[in-house]
Amino acid sequence: MATPKSNQSRMYVPEPPFRPGDTPDYSHISVPTDHTPHRPDPMCDDHETVEHALKLIRVMRFNGETAGEWVPGLTPDVKRKMLKDMMLTRAMDDRMFAMQRQGKMSFYMKSRGEEAVSVGHAYALSDQDMVFPTYRQQGILIARGASMLEMMNQCLSNSGDPLQGKNIPVLYSFRKHGFFSISGNLGTQLIQAVGWGMAEAYKNEDGIASAFTGEGATAEGDFHYALNFASTYRAPCIINVVNNQWAISSFQGIAMGDGESFAARGTGYGLATLRVDGNDILAVYAATQWAAERARQGGGATVIEHFTYRAEGHSTSDDPSKYRPANESEVWPFGDPVERLKTHLVKIGEWDDEQHEAFAKEAKLFVRETYKQAEALGTVEHGPQLDDFTMFEQVYADPPELLLEQKEMFRKELG
Amino acid sequence: MPHMSMIEAIRDAMDVKMSQDASVLTFGEDVGYFGGVFRCTAGLQEKHGLHRCFDTPISEGGIVGIAIGMAANGLRPVAEIQFADYIYPGYDQIASEAARLRYRSNGDFICPLTIRTPVGGGIFGGPTHSQSPEALFTHIAGLKTVIPSNPYDAKGLLIAAIESDDPVLFLEPKRLYNGPFDGDHESPSVSWKGHALGDVPSGHYTVELGKARHVSEGPDVTIIAYGTMVWVAEAVAANLGIKADILDLRSLVPLDLDAIETSVKKTGRCVILHEATRTSGFGAELMSQVQERCFYHLEAPIRRVTGWDTPYPHAQEWAYFPGQKRVTAAVREVLEAA
Numbered sequence: 001m002a003t004p005k006s007n008q009s010r011m012y013v014p015e016p017p018f019r020p021g022d023t024p025d026y027s028h029i030s031v032p033t034d035h036t037p038h039r040p041d042p043m044c045d046d047h048e049t050v051e052h053a054l055k056l057i058r059v060m061r062f063n064g065e066t067a068g069e070w071v072p073g074l075t076p077d078v079k080r081k082m083l084k085d086m087m088l089t090r091a092m093d094d095r096m097f098a099m100q101r102q103g104k105m106s107f108y109m110k111s112r113g114e115e116a117v118s119v120g121h122a123y124a125l126s127d128q129d130m131v132f133p134t135y136r137q138q139g140i141l142i143a144r145g146a147s148m149l150e151m152m153n154q155c156l157s158n159s160g161d162p163l164q165g166k167n168i169p170v171l172y173s174f175r176k177h178g179f180f181s182i183s184g185n186l187g188t189q190l191i192q193a194v195g196w197g198m199a200e201a202y203k204n205e206d207g208i209a210s211a212f213t214g215e216g217a218t219a220e221g222d223f224h225y226a227l228n229f230a231s232t233y234r235a236p237c238i239i240n241v242v243n244n245q246w247a248i249s250s251f252q253g254i255a256m257g258d259g260e261s262f263a264a265r266g267t268g269y270g271l272a273t274l275r276v277d278g279n280d281i282l283a284v285y286a287a288t289q290w291a292a293e294r295a296r297q298g299g300g301a302t303v304i305e306h307f308t309y310r311a312e313g314h315s316t317s318d319d320p321s322k323y324r325p326a327n328e329s330e331v332w333p334f335g336d337p338v339e340r341l342k343t344h345l346v347k348i349g350e351w352d353d354e355q356h357e358a359f360a361k362e363a364k365l366f367v368r369e370t371y372k373q374a375e376a377l378g379t380v381e382h383g384p385q386l387d388d389f390t391m392f393e394q395v396y397a398d399p400p401e402l403l404l405e406q407k408e409m410f411r412k413e414l415g
Numbered sequence: 416m417p418h419m420s421m422i423e424a425i426r427d428a429m430d431v432k433m434s435q436d437a438s439v440l441t442f443g444e445d446v447g448y449f450g451g452v453f454r455c456t457a458g459l460q461e462k463h464g465l466h467r468c469f470d471t472p473i474s475e476g477g478i479v480g481i482a483i484g485m486a487a488n489g490l491r492p493v494a495e496i497q498f499a500d501y502i503y504p505g506y507d508q509i510a511s512e513a514a515r516l517r518y519r520s521n522g523d524f525i526c527p528l529t530i531r532t533p534v535g536g537g538i539f540g541g542p543t544h545s546q547s548p549e550a551l552f553t554h555i556a557g558l559k560t561v562i563p564s565n566p567y568d569a570k571g572l573l574i575a576a577i578e579s580d581d582p583v584l585f586l587e588p589k590r591l592y593n594g595p596f597d598g599d600h601e602s603p604s605v606s607w608k609g610h611a612l613g614d615v616p617s618g619h620y621t622v623e624l625g626k627a628r629h630v631s632e633g634p635d636v637t638i639i640a641y642g643t644m645v646w647v648a649e650a651v652a653a654n655l656g657i658k659a660d661i662l663d664l665r666s667l668v669p670l671d672l673d674a675i676e677t678s679v680k681k682t683g684r685c686v687i688l689h690e691a692t693r694t695s696g697f698g699a700e701l702m703s704q705v706q707e708r709c710f711y712h713l714e715a716p717i718r719r720v721t722g723w724d725t726p727y728p729h730a731q732e733w734a735y736f737p738g739q740k741r742v743t744a745a746v747r748e749v750l751e752a753a
Contacts, residue, residue, distance in 0.1 A: 130488070163521040173520035180487070181520035185511045191477055192512065195484020195492075202440070202466060202490065209484070221504065225477035232472055394522045395557050397580035400625065400669035403556075 014258075016251035020321060024328040031333045032056050035068035039286075042294040046272045049302075053263035053273035056307060059282035060340055064347030070286040076350035082123060082143075082281055083341045083351070084359055086115040089139040090338065091363040092148060095371055096155055100169075100316045104379045105155050109170045111136045113279070113311030113329065116337035117242055119143045120284030124292055125178075125210060132180045132193035132211035135170045136242065136310075144177040148370045157386065158378035164390040165380075187213055187220030190239060194229045197237035197295070208295040210238040210288075215262050215305075216247025219255045227269040230301035237301045238291045239266070242278065244310035249323040266303030278308030279334040281341050309334070388414075418608045419615040422592045424566035425455050425531070428573035429493060431619050433463045436491065439577060440467045443478055443495030443531075452497055453533060453592055475505035479530065483513050486528040491577055496532040499586065500546045505530075513582040514557035529576045529583045534562070535643050535690050536736050537590030541729035547642075547691035547722070552584050553667045553700065561624060561666040562586040564645040565595070565612035568665055571622030579624065588642040596643055598650025600733040625669030633658025636684040636749055639675060639701055641665065644688040644737065651742045657750065667697055675701070676708045683714035684749045688742060693721040715752030718745040 018024050037055040040048045059066050074082075093110040100108040111118065118139030125131070131140055141151060153160035155169035163173060173181035180196075183189055193211030200207040213223060218241055230237055241262040245252050256262060263275040272294060276287040284306060291302035311329040313320045334340075345351035378384045392399070392407045419427060432439040440463075441456055447470040450457030459468040471478050475496055482494040496502045502509070509530065516526040536545040552560050559581050563569035569587070576583035590596055594605045595612070607613030630645060635657045638648040641664040652659040660678045664671060679685045685705050687698045698719035705717055720737045728735055 162523070163519070166521050167519045171519070173523040175520075175523045181516060181524050183512060183519070185507060188480070188508060188512050191480025191508070192484035192487070195481030195486075196488045197484070198481055199485040199488035199490050202485075203488075221476055222480060222508075225474050225480055228472055228474065229477045229481055394517050396559075397517070397525065400559075401672055402670060 014253035016253065016324070018325055018328070020323065020325055022325055024325045024331050026331055026333045029333055032058060035059070035061070037068070037070070039069035039290070042290050043297055043299045046270050049272045049274060050267055053261055053267055053275055055275060057274060057276040057283050057287050058280050059286060060280045060344050062335065062343070064343040066282065066344065070283060072282055072286045072289060074282070074285070076345070076348065078123070079341065079345055080350060082119055083338070083345060084363070085119045085139065085143045086281070086338050086341065087359060088363045088366070089115045089119065089142045091360070091367045092138070092142070092151070095367045096152070097316060099371065103381065104375065105157070105169050106380055107169045107316055108155065109135045109315045110312050111138055113309050113337065114242060114244055115139050116281035116284050116341070117278045117306045117308055120281035121210065121240065121288045124285045124288035126207070127178065128205070128207040129292070130178050130180055130193070130196050130207060130209050132189040132196070132209060133182055134212045134214060134242070135182055136214070137212055138170070138172075141172065141174060141177060141179055144179070146174050146177045146179070148367070149373055152371055152374035153377055156374055156378065157380045158374065159384040159386055160374070160377040161386065164393070165386045166391070166394070186217035187222035190226035191222050191229060193237050194226050194233070194235045194301070197230075197235040198233050201236055206296060208236040208238065208292060210240065212240045212242060214247055215241055215243040215252045216250060216255045218262055218265060227266060227271060227303065231269040231271055234298065234300035236295035236298070238288065238295060239301060239303045241303065241305045242308060243305050244308050246310050246314070246320070246324070248314045248318060261305055263303055263305035271300065272302040274302060275305045275307060277334055278306030279337040279340055281337055282344070307334070416614045416616055418613045419566045419570075420593050420607045420613070421563070421566045421569045421587070422453060422455050424570040424615050425573055425587065426457065426459065427615065427617075428570040428577070429456065429459060430462070432574060432577045433459065433467055435619065438490045439493065440490065441493040441495065442469045442471050444471055444473055444497045446470060446495050451495065453589065455531070456495065475501055475503070476508055479505035479508035479513065482528045482530070483508060483516065483526055486526045486582070487516065487524045491527050491529070493529045493531060493577060496530060498540070498544050499532040499534040499548050500543045502532060502548065506551070509552070509558065509582070509584070510555045514555045517581075518557055525580055526582045527580045529573070529585055531573070531585045531587060533589040533592070534586040535588045535590055536727055536732050537643070539729060539732055540727070542726035545727035545732070547586070547689065549586055549667060550691060550695060550697045553697055557582070558668065559583045559624060559666065560586065560668045562588065562642045563665060564588065564591060564642055564663050566607055566615050567612050568622050568628065570615050571620050572624065572665060574619065575621040575624050578621065583624070586642070590643045591646070596646035598647040598739045600736070600738055622665065624666045625671055626665065627671035627674040628663040628665055629674070630661035630663050631659060633660050634682055635659055636686060636746060637662065637678040637682045638686050638688065638746065639664065640688040641667065642690065644690055647737070647739060647742050648688055651739050651746055654739065655743065655746060657746070672704065672708070675705065679705050679709040680712045683712050685709070685713070685717045686742070686745050686749050687717065687719040688737060689719070689721050690737060691722055692724050693719070694724050696721055715749045718749050720745045
């Protein structure tokens with residue numbers, strides 16, 4: 001059989017609206033201006049949130065005003081701290097990206113454009129809640145007060161790395177900050193989070209689990225296992241889909257086809273569903289707070305789609321200009337999450353350009369100084385380095401004889 | 416001392432641990448109200464409550480996934496996969512997640528879960544109810560793989576598995592659930608009643624993971640087996656009238672290397688048995704270990720007797736199964752080698 005040309009075949013393969021060289025135009029994405037999705041009681045029937053899977057919860061208008069039923073009652077101090085945490089996350093990302101380019105580490109993943117999702121989410125959770133993140137929620141660690149030095153040590157796999165070089169950069173594990181060990185196998189953490197939440201319920205404890213996935217990995221079976229089990233056992237958890245439009249080079253349509261929205265995937269499972277402007281940190285906070293309250297009160301799980309945009313490459317190994325227009329991020333209709341919150345704080349007279357500039361400098365300086373401390377503890381290439389024998393540790397609680405034998409073989413190999 | 420079938424011993428192990436420790440719970444397909452398709456969990460829901468022993472959706476990836484989350488959160492779940500043949504949708508969660516969680520988090524999170532599942536032929540289950548996939552799991556660092564051959568060991572090993580801080584795959588030879596196996600396919604199944612290995616102490620005891628059982632001692636040949644094949648080994652040795660050193664490994668990871676090495680150095684001859692497919696089976700690992708450790712003591716090439724490299728057939732179940740005829744031929748060959 002002759003291979004049909006794409007335009008001759010009846011088989012359908014979705015394609016993104018534009019490719020490199022095209023002029024990106026997001027006019028097909030409607031930007032709601034009325035800020036109307038109703039805020040139901042968090043213990044409402046799941047059917048009352050069906051419309052929320054298609055609409056978009058927004059709190060901040062582009063002029064910085066807030067409107068609608070979802071406006072959270074946060075003090076200016078808290079909002080300023082949110083802004084600073086987003087700025088710190090971005091400053092760390094920028095520094096680590098540059099350092100990777102200088103060969104100081106093997107790999108890095110930035111979260112530019114998505115800082116509101118992680119930081120806003122973290123602010124709405126309690127300390128006893130366990131987050132099951134992906135590799136683009138470093139903002140949660142920053143917001144929860146994790147040591148940036150320890151984070152950097154992990155990325156550098158240096159002598160101060162809490163994971164002792166066992167895992168690649170960015171795949172953190174910080175139990176003390178309610179941050180579950182990140183897997184590189186996508187989607188697997190979602191169903192584990194449901195189990196964690198079930199265990200909290202079994203133990204009659206108040207904690208909930210909050211799991212993240214990118215929109216691409218919603219195609220994994222684990223996403224569907226998670227939704228099904230969360231529904232079956234009314235597990236106290238939140239399933240967050242960060243729809244940043246791109247899974248490496250595949251646009252979101254490859255994961256979803258012509259589905260209505262990623263949030264809508266929860267509707268058929270009998271779960272509450274919310275779709276939120278992921279570049280509006282106050283909306284992210286409000287949606288998370290609603291879902292957390294529902295989970296804590298026994299109402300079960302909520303699927304939240306965070307509608308956002310991955311403003312940079314998937315990782316340091318990726319060149320997004322090869323598959324999307326170079327200026328695509330600039331025309332993203334929901335703006336930049338840092339600028340959005342800044343505009344709001346300026347509007348309400350709680351922030352100004354000078355303060356912003358000053359903190360941007362302060363963040364940059366802090367990140368630079370912290371990085372210096374980290375580099376003094378070594379990089380993956382330069383000492384001081386980890387003891388190679390640590391690779392044999394923590395494979396088992398009690399290592400089998402064969403593993404101990406291999407450790408001795410390695411000792412002999414070193415001479 | 417009460418007599419128990421392997422099913423009863425497995426149930427008793429779970430009952431003992433669930434009575435002792437509120438962090439132990441068990442779940443899987445049909446495990447709750449009905450008590451499991453093999454009845455391994457019968458009565459546990461009634462005794463310990465709906466939230467300690469419950470049914471799950473038909474979703475092996477989901478079952479293992481929630482077990483990992485629970486284990487990381489301080490519980491000791493015992494998840495049942497209805498047949499080992501169904502384990503593959505849960506494979507990623509077992510191999511990539513449960514087995515590696517401790518390592519990748521450098522001990523920040525651990526995963527003390529047990530996955531129970533019936534393995535092997537004996538019920539004419541064809542290619543979808545008869546597999547022995549142990550080799551796919553023994554290759555995975557961070558996971559332990561256990562397989563009992565009798566009720567006494569099954570209870571003690573399962574309690575040890577539940578108490579282990581490592582994830583354990585607990586494989587249950589379904590041919591041995593209701594009674595011992597005389598190695599003859601034509602024989603009707605008999606009850607464990609009256610068999611010494613069916614004498615199972617009540618209450619708590621453990622059988623250490625990683626210690627082989629010396630089924631019989633003898634200078635003629637070492638036969639290394641596990642699960643159902645232990646019984647074939649015994650039958651063959653008895654029929655040939657030889658004094659064989661038969662080892663029941665009981666766990667593949669950890670492996671009792673000392674017992675293997677000591678035995679093969681004593682006999683100089685070694686036959687390895689397993690029911691699973693031959694190529695890249697666990698027998699290949701055992702042959703390598705024996706060759707590396709005992710080469711200068713060997714008086715004959717090591718032989719392994721296994722199932723064929725086919726899916727487990729339905730009508731030809733006993734032609735696939737490495738029964739007495741195949742094992743006898745291999746043992747004879749090894750004994751007769753100069």
